[in-house]
Amino acid sequence: MNLREYQIKSSETDQHPGSDKLLDFLIPVLGLVGEMGSALSEFKKRLRDGKSYTSFKPHLEEELGDVLWYLSNIATKMELDLDKIAEKNIKKTQNRWTLHSKYHLFDEDYSENEQLPRKFDLEFKEIKDSVGTKVQVLINGKIAGDPLTDNSHVDDGYRYHDIFHYGFAAYLGWSPVLRKLLSIKRKSDPQIDEVEDGARAAVIEEAISAYVYPFAVETNFFKGVDALDYEILKTIKRLVLPFEVSKRTLKEWEFAILESYKIYRFLRENQGGKLNVNLNSRTIKIIR
16 A cells, blocks of 8 residues: 555545544644554653563554654645655755765766866965965866965865865865866856856855855864754755756755865864865875
């Protein structure tokens, strides 16, 4: 039996069908809460009595069946399809918790001079002068971009924030900021060059970096954190919706951010450092 068949059959046992009275909507809602309480009670008995409570599974099965009935009844009264609810929920949970071991890089079908470099060494060097402390980034020993400061009244280490762009490239295969910096925009395809590698995409990438940073500050730059707030990830997903990187799951975004912040913490603590970046293996390794 699939969920749609269950919903049809279970609706035949509804004692208050086809009513638009608030009370008749409230009954299954209260029933759902009550049956969830009964299911919790079964777990309480199992914890109290241990394996001697031999009726745990059959009783829990019955309570979960009642929970399902009330869920189905609420869906029916709201004119919702339980099958579609289940399908959408699976897509949502897979997006949140699936980290693909391998994926297609967005520029695989372009010539090498229009691809993000697959493997390279990266160095962050601190430079101190009369103005303060700056960070210069080098790729394979060559200067990449201008030195960066914190652009802040306080020393908050944001001068190292370019690591997030390299992190997005390594872990997501995406960084319009780096494409502009390294002059590897996909000019052979004017539409892709304009949209995916253009100024708006780069602004969005910078915005994501700046948006996440205050949350990182509150948690010691995500040290010891293994999961991001779901609302943060959903906001990022909305921001990138018009772009190719929207294909990446929320879990992949979470992975990219947390892994990048591991490197960020290392760079701050050591006033710079050397790294090896590999887009094929989706890794950034610290060179000791």
